[in-house]
Amino acid sequence: MSGARRIVVKVGSSSLTSIKGGISEEALTGLADALAHKRNAGAEIILVSSGAIAAGLAPLGLEKRPRDLATQQAAASVGQGLLMARYTHAFGAHGVTVSQVLLTADDFMRRSQHTNAFRALDRLLNLGVVPVVNENDTVATHEIRFGDNDRLAALVAHLVRADALVLLSDVDSLYDGPPSHGAKRIPHVSGPHDLDGISIGSTGKAGVGTGGMVTKVEAASIAAGSGIHALVTSTRNAAAALAGEDVGTWFSVNGSRKPIRLLWLAHLASVQGTLVLDDGAVKAVRDRHTSLLPAGIAAVRGHFEAGDAVEMVSTDNTVIARGLVNYSAAELPQMLGRSTRELGKALGRGYDREVVHVDDLVLV
Incomplete structure (x- = not known):
């Protein structure tokens, strides 16, 4: 960690805010001190910060995190400005400029948008800025x-x-x-097998977050599986973590970089339907890494349109892969079990394509 040049740091709502006190100046300032020190030592830092909704609760007179989306969006709209004002002041004390970057899941689905997001973030880092990234809760x-x-x-x-x-x-x-029951710290995770049998907790003490340890382990595993080292620890350990000290749980790299669209497909896409594959198609997709053809589909479930994300399962309902489908649920039944050549002749051009192309498919 001490030698890392470009680092993404994520801090949760429970570390920055509480329902009674709003934004904790002490916690936020302490985090900013640690990150600014690392930035001024030559590293590039991106801060992904939760806390906008939580910060907006007190000004709106809300006692707890709202469940309905509209009130969450209202709280985020109020809280995001408060959060950024505090970050601007705290980092400014160290001569570090911050910027606000709000993203939605949609920004990772479309090539033009995630390309533009990369260019903007890369340029901000080149200019010595610490981008503060959050989900755009107001429009999500x-x-x-x-x-x-x-x-x-x-x-x-x-x-x-x-x-x-x-x-x-x-x-x-x-x-x-x-x-509290005398459990031992897990200092290192080299792969998913290291977590077999481990029970992982949920939301933090402040009661204002949405994640908890489960989502942190998932995120660390996503990063490690795509070529990025990850560390899970507490906000109080931020300075020690960035200095390379032995704190938290280290997830070492166990995979290579993947197209970001496939990461989105594997971990974020909203699945709209299911394609049941016969045994031959399961082997072709899973073992030979080929596209899914109509001849290998035994059944179609759900309601989806061309371009939607679907799951591909075996006849015993084991999930094999996810992918972007080229046909709607209404079109597929007439195509099942038939070759692309036969379909092209019978139904015309456009029906001789793969149901899911291998470039739009990810094994899970």
Whole structure:
């Protein structure tokens, strides 16, 4: 970590705010001090910060995080400005400029948008700015949103080609059980097998977050599986973590970089339907990494349009892959079990394509 040049740091709502006190000046200033020190030492820092909704609760007279989307959006609209004002002041004390970058899941789905997001973030980093990234809660919908900023941070780390991802909360490490019951810290995770049998906790103590340790482990695993080292620790350990000290749980790289659209498909896409594959198609897709053809589909479930995300399952309902389908649920039944050549002759041009092209497919 000490040698990482480009680092994405994510901090959760529970570390920055509480329902009674709004934004914690002490916590925010302490985090800004640690990040500014690292930035002034030559590293490039992107901060993915939750807290907008939580920061907006007190000014709106709300006692707890609202459940309905409209009130969440209203709280985010009020709280985001308050959050950025505090960050501007705290980083400014160290001569560091910050900027606001609001993203939605849609920005990672479309090539033109995630390309523009990369260019903007890359230029900000080149100019010595610390971008403060958050989900654009005011315009996000239930259907297309991150829901927590942990997965957003993992995708941002991938987008900007970061060397490391640091996920901060109010828990100092991953443990093999409840820390209050004498559980041991897990210092290193080299792959998913290291987490077999581990029970992972949920939302933080302040009660204002949406993630918890489950989503942090998921985000760290996404990063590690796509070529980026990740560390899960507490906000109080931020300075020690950035200095390379032995704190938290380190997730070492266990995979290579993937197209960001496939990461979105694997971890964020809203699945609209299911394609049931016969045994031959399962082997072709899973083992030979080929496109899915109509001849290998045994059944179609759900209602979806061309371009939607679907799951591909075996006849015993084991999920094999996710992909972007080229035909609607209404078109597919007449195509099942037939070759693309036969379909082209019978139904015309446009029906001789793959149902899911291998470039739009990810194994899960």
